[in-house]
Structure formats: C-alpha cells, structure tokens
Amino acid sequence: MTESPLPGAVNIDTIDRVLHEPARLQIAALLYVVEKAEFLFVMNQTGLTWGNLSSHLAKLEQGGYVMIEKSFKGKRPSTSISMTPKGRGAFKEYATQMRQLFQDLPA
Numbered sequence: 001m002t003e004s005p006l007p008g009a010v011n012i013d014t015i016d017r018v019l020h021e022p023a024r025l026q027i028a029a030l031l032y033v034v035e036k037a038e039f040l041f042v043m044n045q046t047g048l049t050w051g052n053l054s055s056h057l058a059k060l061e062q063g064g065y066v067m068i069e070k071s072f073k074g075k076r077p078s079t080s081i082s083m084t085p086k087g088r089g090a091f092k093e094y095a096t097q098m099r100q101l102f103q104d105l106p107a
Contacts, residue, residue: 012101018063019094023048024056028091031066031083039079057081065090 019028026046031037043053060066065087069080083091 015097015101016090016094018059018065019090021056021059023052024060025094027053027056027060028065028083028087028094031081032088032091036080036082039081042081060087063087063090 019025023046027042027048030042030045039053042048043050046053048056057066057068061068064084067082067084069082071078071080
C-alpha cells in the first residue's frame with residue numbers, strides 16, 4: 001500500500017474493488033435506493049445483458065452485498081434482488097471515500 005500524498009486523503013488501495021467496477025457500481029447504486037428489485041427491472045435500468053447482469057450479481061452475492069431470491073409468480077419464475085446490510089454499508093463507505101477523494105484533489 002502506498003500512502004496518500006495529501007493529508008486526510010483516501011488511500012486508493014482501500015477502495016472497494018467489488019463495487020468500483022462500473023457495472024457493479026451501477027447495480028449497487030440502483031439497489032441502494034430501493035428495498036427490492038426484480039431482475040428484469042435491474043436489467044432494463046442498467047442496460048446490461050442477461051448474462052452480464054447475472055455475472056455481476058454473482059460477484060456481488062459472493063461478496064455478501066446482495067441477496068438473490070428466486071420464486072414463482074403463478075407459473076412464471078421471478079428473481080428479486082435486494083442489497084444486504086453489509087452491501088448498504090459498503091456502498092455508503094464507497095460513496096464517502098469517492099467524495100473525499102475528489103474533494104481532496106487540488107484545484
């Protein structure tokens with residue numbers, strides 16, 4: 001790890017790499033503001049393909065950031081996604097670090 005050149009600045013090595021990836025950041029930002037979302041809604045909002053979204057959700061699930069629930073609505077399968085308390089905390093910390101990082105940049 002390298003030290004930050006600015007006093008009080010965020011050390012870039014501490015940034016959450018799971019959330020920092022653009023597609024996962026987009027998914028996390030969407031899920032942060034809702035209690036639960038259907039897979040198709042997330043897919044439509046993010047513009048990700050079925051396969052890409054599934055892959056990124058798997059990484060977020062492995063990290064403990066999202067919970068995926070599969071069920072049926074009538075005879076149709078339904079997948080809902082929600083952010084876990086760990087995911088909410090990680091996203092909030094990530095947002096704080098990003099604000100601090102950009103705030104500390106010289107003009």
